[in-house]
Amino acid sequence: MSLEAKAVVKDFGGIRAVAGVSFKVPEGAITGLIGPNGSGKTTFFNLVTGFLPIDEGEIWYRGRRIDGFKPHQIVELGIIRTFQITRIFPKLTVLENMLVPTRDNSLMHLVRSPKKDDRPGKALRLLESIGLSTYMDDPAASLSYGQSKLLELALSFMVEAEMVLLDEPFSGINPTLQARINEWIKDENSQGREFIVIEHNMDVIMSICHHIVVMHHGQKLAEGEPPVIQQNDKVLEAYLGD
Amino acid sequence: MATDKLSLKDVEASYQRGVKILQSISLEVSREDIICLIGPNGAGKSTVLKAIMGLVNVERGRISLNGEGITNSKANQTMRRGVSYVPQGRTVFPEMTVWENLRMGGFILKDKEQVEKRIEQIYEMFPVLKHSSNRKAYTLSGGEQQMLEMGRVLVLDPKYMLIDEPSLGLAPKIRKMIFEKIRALNREKMIGILMVEQNAVQGLEAADFGYVLDMGKIRFQGRGVELLEDEGIRRLYLGGGDAKKVKQT
Numbered sequence: 001m002s003l004e005a006k007a008v009v010k011d012f013g014g015i016r017a018v019a020g021v022s023f024k025v026p027e028g029a030i031t032g033l034i035g036p037n038g039s040g041k042t043t044f045f046n047l048v049t050g051f052l053p054i055d056e057g058e059i060w061y062r063g064r065r066i067d068g069f070k071p072h073q074i075v076e077l078g079i080i081r082t083f084q085i086t087r088i089f090p091k092l093t094v095l096e097n098m099l100v101p102t103r104d105n106s107l108m109h110l111v112r113s114p115k116k117d118d119r120p121g122k123a124l125r126l127l128e129s130i131g132l133s134t135y136m137d138d139p140a141a142s143l144s145y146g147q148s149k150l151l152e153l154a155l156s157f158m159v160e161a162e163m164v165l166l167d168e169p170f171s172g173i174n175p176t177l178q179a180r181i182n183e184w185i186k187d188e189n190s191q192g193r194e195f196i197v198i199e200h201n202m203d204v205i206m207s208i209c210h211h212i213v214v215m216h217h218g219q220k221l222a223e224g225e226p227p228v229i230q231q232n233d234k235v236l237e238a239y240l241g242d
Numbered sequence: 243m244a245t246d247k248l249s250l251k252d253v254e255a256s257y258q259r260g261v262k263i264l265q266s267i268s269l270e271v272s273r274e275d276i277i278c279l280i281g282p283n284g285a286g287k288s289t290v291l292k293a294i295m296g297l298v299n300v301e302r303g304r305i306s307l308n309g310e311g312i313t314n315s316k317a318n319q320t321m322r323r324g325v326s327y328v329p330q331g332r333t334v335f336p337e338m339t340v341w342e343n344l345r346m347g348g349f350i351l352k353d354k355e356q357v358e359k360r361i362e363q364i365y366e367m368f369p370v371l372k373h374s375s376n377r378k379a380y381t382l383s384g385g386e387q388q389m390l391e392m393g394r395v396l397v398l399d400p401k402y403m404l405i406d407e408p409s410l411g412l413a414p415k416i417r418k419m420i421f422e423k424i425r426a427l428n429r430e431k432m433i434g435i436l437m438v439e440q441n442a443v444q445g446l447e448a449a450d451f452g453y454v455l456d457m458g459k460i461r462f463q464g465r466g467v468e469l470l471e472d473e474g475i476r477r478l479y480l481g482g483g484d485a486k487k488v489k490q491t
Contacts, residue, residue: 015381036413037384084411085331131282142257145330145407146283146440171411172330172440174282175481200413241415 002027002163002194003048003079008057008067010043010218017043019218020057025211030185030195032205032226035215036239041198042084044215045165049081050074061163078162082169084198086148088155090141094132097140097151098123101159119158126154129184130177146172153181163194170201182208202240206230214239246308247272248294248325248402248434253303255293263289265458266303273401273434276424278449278466280442280479285455287438288330291404294436295320295327307402318350326395330406330438334387334394336380340371343379347394357397364393368423385416392423403427405437409444417441421448442480446470454479 003025010018018040025031033041046052048059050071059067061077069077080101088097102119127133130150135143143151153169166185170178178201185195185208199205205212206226214222214229216238222229229235248271255264263286271277279287292298294305295317305313312320317327335343344364348357365372368389374382379390388408395403408424409417421444427433439445446452446466454462454475462475469475 037386037411037416038382131284144284144288150283168411172283172407174440174479175442176479177283177481179481200411200417202414239413239415241418 002062003196004060005044005048006058006060008044008047008059009055010040010047010052011055017218018047018054021215021218021220022057023213023220023223025194025196028189028192028194029210030189030197030208032209032212033196033198033215034200034202034205034212034229034239035221039215040218041215042167043218045081045167045196045198048074049079049165075159075161078160079165080156080159080161080163081165082152082156082167084167084171086152088140088148088151091139093137094127094140094143094151095120095123095136098127098155098158101155123154123158126157129180130154146174149173150177157184157188161193163196164188166195166197166199168198168200170199170204178204246401248307248436249305250290250294251304251306253290253293253300253305255289255298255300257289257298262301263298263458264293267293267455267458267460268303269453269460269463271402271434271436273432274428275451276428276435276449277437278442278445278452279436279438279455280440280445280452280469281455281461282479283440286458287455288406289458290455291327291406291436291438294325294404321398321400322350324398324401326398326400326403328391328395328403328405328408330410332384332387332391332411334379334382334390337378339376339378340382340390341375343390343394344371344397347397351398360397360399364396367396367426368393383416384411385413385420388412388416388420389423392427396427400433402434402436405435407438407440409439409441417444421445424448443470 005021005023007020007022008018009020035041047054050069054067058065099119124133127136149172156164182204189195209226212226212229214235222232222235251268253264253267254262256262267290279290281287289298293300296315297317300313304311307323344361351357370386371389371393408420424435425448428435446469449466452466452469453460
C-alpha cells in the first residue's frame with residue numbers, strides 16, 4: 001500500500017472541509033480524486049503534502065506516518081504536487097523555472113565532483129513536447145494562463161518523485177495537448193511512478209485512472225474502478241449529472 | 243438593430259513591441275449570437291477579449307461597437323458603452339460578501355437605487371447567489387463563484403459579454419448549468435456573448451458560431467456544430483485522433 005488516509009479531519013473555523021476520510025491508494029496506480037467543487041479534494045492534497053496540518057486522523061506513506069511532516073520533508077520522501085492556481089516564478093525564464101525544482105542543496109552535492117548535467121536537455125525535451133520551447137528564454141510572466149499550467153505540469157516531471165499529486169492538470173489546456181499529457185502520465189506510470197489526479201475532465205479520468213475515489217461534502221462518497229464509479233447512482237446525482 | 247454589432251476588422255495586437263499576438267483578426271458578434279473561440283494554448287484567444295477591452299495595445303485594425311470606433315478605448319469607457327468582461331480564473335473579491343461583490347459591479351453607476359434593483363434581478367436569475375448573499379465570496383464553491391462573476395458584470399446591464407473560459411475548473415454537472423445560464427442570458431436578455439473555451443465540445447455546442455484561432459490567426463470558422471463535425475478540426479484542435487487512441491488502450 002503506498003498512501004493511506006485514516007479518518008482524516010480538517011476544519012476551517014466552523015466548516016468541516018475534510019470529515020473523516022479514509023482510503024488506501026493502490027500500489028503503482030493512477031488514482032483519480034473527483035467530486036463537486038468545494039468537496040475537499042484540494043484540501044486533502046494540502047494535508048498530504050504538509051501545506052496544512054490535519055486536525056484528526058493519520059496519513060501513512062509506505063509504512064511511515066507522515067502527517068505532521070513539513071512540505072520539504074514530504075518532497076524528500078518522494079511526493080510532489082502541482083497547484084490548481086499555478087505557482088511558477090514570473091520573473092525567471094521558462095527554462096529557469098524548469099530547473100528550479102531540480103536544484104540540489106545538499107552538502108554531498110557541493111563536495112562531489114560535478115557529473116554530466118542532463119537536466120537542461122530533459123527540460124528542453126519536455127518543453128518541446130508541450131509547445132513551449134520557443135518561449136524558453138522568455139520570462140514566465142509572458143505565458144498565457146493555459147501555458148503557465150503546462151509549464152507547472154512539465155516541471156513536476158523534472159523531479160525524481162515516486163508519487164505525483166496533480167491538481168486539475170487539464171483545466172484550461174487544449175484537448176489535443178490533453179491527449180499528449182495523458183500519454184506522458186501513462187508512460188511515467190508504467191515506469192513505476194504513482195499519481196493521484198484531481199480532475200473534472202471525466203474523459204481523462206475514466207481513460208487513465210485505475211482507481212477512483214469520489215468525495216462529497218468532505219467525505220468519501222464512493223471508491224472503485226472507473227466503470228463502477230460511472231454507474232454509481234450517488235456519484236451520478238452529486239457530481240456527474242445525467 | 244441590423245447595425246447593432248461588436249466587430250473586429252484586421253486587428254493586430256501585441257504585449258511587447260515586435261511580438262505580435264494577434265494577426266489580422268476579423269470577427270463579428272451581434273446581440274443574437276453566442277460566439278465561441280477555441281484553439282491551442284497561447285493562440286491568442288484571451289488576447290482577443292483583452293483587445294476589445296483596451297487591455298492590450300491594438301497596433302493595427304479597427305474595433306467598433308455599432309459602427310463607432312472603440313479601438314484602444316479604456317476598459318471603463320467600453321464597459322459604459324455596454325460591453326462587459328469576465329476574466330479567466332477566479333476574480334471575485336474573496337473577503338467581500340456576495341452582495342458586496344455585486345455592488346462593486348455597479349461601482350461606476352451613480353444611481354445606487356438602480357444598482358439595488360438590478361441586484362434583485364440578478365438574484366432572480368441566480369437564486370443561489372440570493373441564498374448566499376451574506377457569505378464571503380471565498381467560501382463559495384467554484385460554480386457559485388463563476389455565477390457571482392457573471393452576476394457582477396450583469397449589474398451594468400451589458401449588451402455584450404466577453405467571458406474567458408466560463409467552465410474552467412467546474413464539476414461536470416455545474417459546467418452544464420453554467421452553459422445553460424449563458425444561453426439564457428443570450429436568448430432572454432439579448433446579450434451578445436463572445437466566449438473563450440478550452441472545453442471545446444461543450445463550448446461549441448452552446449454556441450451559434452465558432453472560430454478556431456491558432457498562432458494569432460483565425461484558421462477556421464463556422465457554425466458550432468459544423469466545426470465539431472469537421473474531421474480535420476477534430477484531429478488538430480479537439481484531440482480527436484489521440485483521444486481515440488487513448489480509448490483503445
